Amino acid sequence: MTYGIQIDGVDASGTYNVADSSTPAKNYYVASAGTFNSQVSVGTLGDKDLFMVRPDQTGSGHNNAYQYARTSYAVGSPMGRLITSEDTQGRITSASLQTRTMEYVHLKDAGAGTAPSSTEYGIKILNSTGGILFDSRRIVTANSFRITNFTTPGQAGGNNGVLYSGSDANTKYVDVSRTLMFYHTAGGDTVFYMAGIRWAGTQINWFSRVQVDSTEAGLTADNYLSSPAILIGDKR
Numbered sequence: 001m002t003y004g005i006q007i008d009g010v011d012a013s014g015t016y017n018v019a020d021s022s023t024p025a026k027n028y029y030v031a032s033a034g035t036f037n038s039q040v041s042v043g044t045l046g047d048k049d050l051f052m053v054r055p056d057q058t059g060s061g062h063n064n065a066y067q068y069a070r071t072s073y074a075v076g077s078p079m080g081r082l083i084t085s086e087d088t089q090g091r092i093t094s095a096s097l098q099t100r101t102m103e104y105v106h107l108k109d110a111g112a113g114t115a116p117s118s119t120e121y122g123i124k125i126l127n128s129t130g131g132i133l134f135d136s137r138r139i140v141t142a143n144s145f146r147i148t149n150f151t152t153p154g155q156a157g158g159n160n161g162v163l164y165s166g167s168d169a170n171t172k173y174v175d176v177s178r179t180l181m182f183y184h185t186a187g188g189d190t191v192f193y194m195a196g197i198r199w200a201g202t203q204i205n206w207f208s209r210v211q212v213d214s215t216e217a218g219l220t221a222d223n224y225l226s227s228p229a230i231l232i233g234d235k236r
Contacts, residue, residue, distance in 0.1 A: 081098045084096075
């Protein structure tokens, strides 16, 4: 007989497992959540932190035609809407990210962060290997979070590839750690790189394009890159 604690929940999608201490699995907890349009401080970061993002649901800055990417590699960096100009040959002549208001949920490993003092009360559950599976004292917001989809590497092509399909697509949060935009021009040569997400009403789409234009060589190389593994989820 296996000993431990198993907690199940039920919602509109059916029964789901919240915690099972008989397995070595670990959970995440919501460390912070809110809206941002500039660098947001998410405190001490760990290797397993997740920064889940979606366009602001109040309508500020959101449009189904927009592609979004981070402005730098730092977790919590601003998100921007991609704006480009192209000539008649499809060569990108300018590119920038216009920062927009976004919503975020910062998730930490259940065992991460500073442990609460021994005088605080709550429920603590360890998994079968002694790691923290759940600790109610570490939850600092009123919301919990679940990962509902996990895309495999290469699942979506880089030109409007589908990461998620459903009527609730605009309300989903996406791990944007693999997004970024870079554009550089020198001596007439240009390099453009974009990895971004678009929330498109009933779909979430992946865009990843690399264009290198060499005036001296007289050629333009234009490629679209398939998606990496991407997590998608929502608040409960």
